[in-house]
Amino acid sequence: xxxxxxxxxxxxxxxxxxxxxxxxxxxxxxxxxxxxxxxxxxxxxxxxxxxxxxxxxxxxxxxxxxxxxxxxxxxxxxxxxxxxxxxxxxxxxxxxxxxxxxxxxxxxxxxxxxxxxxxxxxxxxxxxxxxxxxxxxxxxxxxxxxxxxxxxxxxxxxxxxxxxxxxxxxxxxxxxxxxxxxxxxxxxxxxxxxxxxxxxxxxxxxxxxxxxxxxxxxxxxxxxxxxxxxxxxxxxxxxxxxxxxxxxxxxxxxxxxxxxxxxxxxxxxxxxxxxxxxxxxxxxxxxxxxxxxxxxxxxxxxxxxxxxxxxxxxxxxxxxxxxxxxxxxxxxxxxxxxxxxxxxxxxxxxxxxxxxxxxxxxxxxxxxxxxxxxxxxxxxx
Numbered sequence: 001x002x003x004x005x006x007x008x009x010x011x012x013x014x015x016x017x018x019x020x021x022x023x024x025x026x027x028x029x030x031x032x033x034x035x036x037x038x039x040x041x042x043x044x045x046x047x048x049x050x051x052x053x054x055x056x057x058x059x060x061x062x063x064x065x066x067x068x069x070x071x072x073x074x075x076x077x078x079x080x081x082x083x084x085x086x087x088x089x090x091x092x093x094x095x096x097x098x099x100x101x102x103x104x105x106x107x108x109x110x111x112x113x114x115x116x117x118x119x120x121x122x123x124x125x126x127x128x129x130x131x132x133x134x135x136x137x138x139x140x141x142x143x144x145x146x147x148x149x150x151x152x153x154x155x156x157x158x159x160x161x162x163x164x165x166x167x168x169x170x171x172x173x174x175x176x177x178x179x180x181x182x183x184x185x186x187x188x189x190x191x192x193x194x195x196x197x198x199x200x201x202x203x204x205x206x207x208x209x210x211x212x213x214x215x216x217x218x219x220x221x222x223x224x225x226x227x228x229x230x231x232x233x234x235x236x237x238x239x240x241x242x243x244x245x246x247x248x249x250x251x252x253x254x255x256x257x258x259x260x261x262x263x264x265x266x267x268x269x270x271x272x273x274x275x276x277x278x279x280x281x282x283x284x285x286x287x288x289x290x291x292x293x294x295x296x297x298x299x300x301x302x303x304x305x306x307x308x309x310x311x312x313x314x315x316x317x318x319x320x321x322x323x324x325x326x327x328x329x330x331x332x333x334x335x336x337x338x339x340x341x342x343x344x345x346x347x348x349x350x351x352x353x354x355x356x357x358x359x360x361x362x363x364x365x366x367x368x369x370x371x372x373x374x375x376x377x378x379x380x381x
Contacts, residue, residue: 002204003205003256004253005208005234005238008260009230009233009234009237011260012237012257012260013229013230013233015261015304015307015308016229016265016307018307019300019303019306019307020303020307021299022302022306024326024347024348024350024351026350027350027351027352027353031353032353032354032355035073035074035353035354036354036355038071039068039358042067042068043064043362043365046061047365047369058089061369065080066080066081066084068080073353074327075320075353077316077319077320079316079320086126086132087132088119088122088132091122091132091134092115092118092119094134095114095115095134095142096111096115098139099111099143103143103182110146111146113145114143114145114146115142117145117243118134118138118142120240120243120262121138121141121243121246121247122138124240124243124247125247126316127318128248128255130247130248135193135246135247136189136192137189137190137193137194137247138247139189140186140187140189141186141190141206141243141246144187147182147183148169148183159217168184169184169210170207170210173187173203173206173210190202190246191203194246194249202245202246205241205245205246206242208238208241208242209235209238209239209241209242211238212234212237212238212239213235215231215234215235216231216234222284223284225289228285229286232264232267232268232285232286233264233267236263236264236265236266236267237260237264237267238260239263239266239267240259240262240263241259243259243263244256244259258308261304261308265304265305266325268286268301269301269325269328269332271286271287271288272286272297272329272332272339273328273332275287275288276336287339293338293339293340293341293344294339294340295344298329298333298339298340298344301329305322305326308321309321329348330348330349330351330352330356330359331363333345333348333356334356334357334358334359334360335360337356
């Protein structure tokens with residue numbers, strides 16, 4: 001049976017629109033101050049240790065993560081040890097090694113972007129009690145992002161070139177052989193793990209995200225708010241839906257809807273993060289109209305995240321998704337406080353484990369550390 005694309009989209013949109021406001025749990029000012037102080041001390045020590053003990057990178061980073069977890073500096077419910085024991089760092093290391101060996105031209109930012117998709121697929125593996133592994137499909141699909149999504153979003157590439165590329169990619173997804181570029185080789189890797197005749201839904205899901213990416217190019221046009229929202233939902237929802245099929249091979253209707261909703265709110269988060277870039281490129285999203293603040297849109301986004309991952313659900317992975325995505329909202333607001341009213345800024349800061357003004361420093365350290373790790377892994381291998 002074909003993937004019920006329209007039904008998934010309509011259900012996700014309805015869930016988003018019906019999401020109720022969320023009363024976020026407050027964190028005391030003293031606790032924020034203590035968390036910041038400990039994080040600063042720990043990050044400074046990690047930076048010094050990484051410079052002196054360059055052969056112990058993985059050990060040092062692991063100890064750093066476990067300390068954050070045990071002291072609950074960023075998350076109320078400890079889960080980082082669980083992730084490490086499942087093999088998150090091992091998968092990250094394997095992905096960096098393989099990427100640098102086979103795709104050395106990719107920038108650190110592109111590798112990091114692909115890695116974020118690996119982590120999403122890993123989260124689905126854990127959620128469905130599957131072995132956490134860098135399978136051929138996880139590797140190949142995650143790398144498709146730097147090669148396809150960024151290409152289609154590049155304003156320097158002409159519309160004609162994008163259309164020609166999309167036409168070729170459509171044929172390859174449909175089964176036509178073409179190894180002239182790395183993109184088409186990656187599709188071949190997926191087919192090795194999931195033969196088309198046995199897993200037709202896998203390739204239907206890839207076709208869905210490709211068509212959604214192509215349709216999203218219309219966001220440069222004058223569209224209604226409803227159509228802009230729908231295009232964002234289809235692009236984001238179909239992306240994680242494909243993640244899910246490439247992790248599991250086949251899905252129930254409930255699993256499909258969860259994955260689609262997961263991708264939809266991640267896309268809205270991306271749109272929130274890219275406000276300035278999208279405005280510069282005249283790309284329409286929920287967050288690009290000429291408005292003073294986006295309180296209503298951000299509150300609705302948070303409500304949708306909690307509706308998809310309800311706090312009463314004891315699933316560890318849903319708790320992690322809820323906590324991490326809320327922190328992503330806070331990080332964006334910390335960089336763009338003008339995007340919200342003072343009232344919403346205070347509400348988000350009250351629920352944050354650290355002051356919002358601390359986020360830029362914290363995120364800069366994490367990104368720098370990732371770049372350093374990637375460079376070291378490349379040099380060691």
